[in-house]
Amino acid sequence: xxxxxxxxxxxxxxxxxxxxxxxxxxxxxxxxxxxxxxxxxxxxxxxxxxxxxxxxxxxxxxxxxxxxxxxxxxxxxxxxxxxxxxxxxxxxxxxxxxxxxxxxxxxxxxxxxxxxx
Numbered sequence: 200x201x202x203x204x205x206x207x208x209x210x211x212x213x214x215x216x217x218x219x220x221x222x223x224x225x226x227x228x229x230x231x232x233x234x235x236x237x238x239x240x241x242x243x244x245x246x247x248x249x250x251x252x253x254x255x256x257x258x259x260x261x262x263x264x265x266x267x268x269x270x271x272x273x274x275x276x277x278x279x280x281x282x283x284x285x286x287x288x289x290x291x292x293x294x295x296x297x298x299x300x301x302x303x304x305x306x307x308x309x310x311x312x313x314x315x316x
Contacts, residue, residue: 219264223298227256227275230301239277239302243267244284280304 227239235256242249248266252258260273269287276282280302 220261221264221267222259222261223273224257224259225298225300227252227258227277227300227302229280230303236277236280236302239275239280241273241275244272244274246271275300275302277302 227236227241228234229236235252235254237252237254237256239252239256239258240249241252241258241260243262246266248260248262250258250260267287271287273285273287274282275285281304283300283302
């Protein structure tokens, strides 16, 4: 049993390294205040690959390159902010460096407010 376990320990890392894996690491900030935005949804539309940002606005998204095709859309959305979409052809820039992505706050206007007491 022990030789099988040791063999697996030696083989599994090489199998993982043989796959073409990409990592997108970025920080999501408010465009107006430059403050980090937490709990932002980041994912490829229709692919089931996604994550959320942490309290400091940071996230990393790991995916196999063959799971994403040219033209697929990475969608970044959060309540109170405009949704941002990035096509896969633009993602090469995101996989090379630590990137800061700004989200624009949505402005909601009310026509009238009724207060009852």
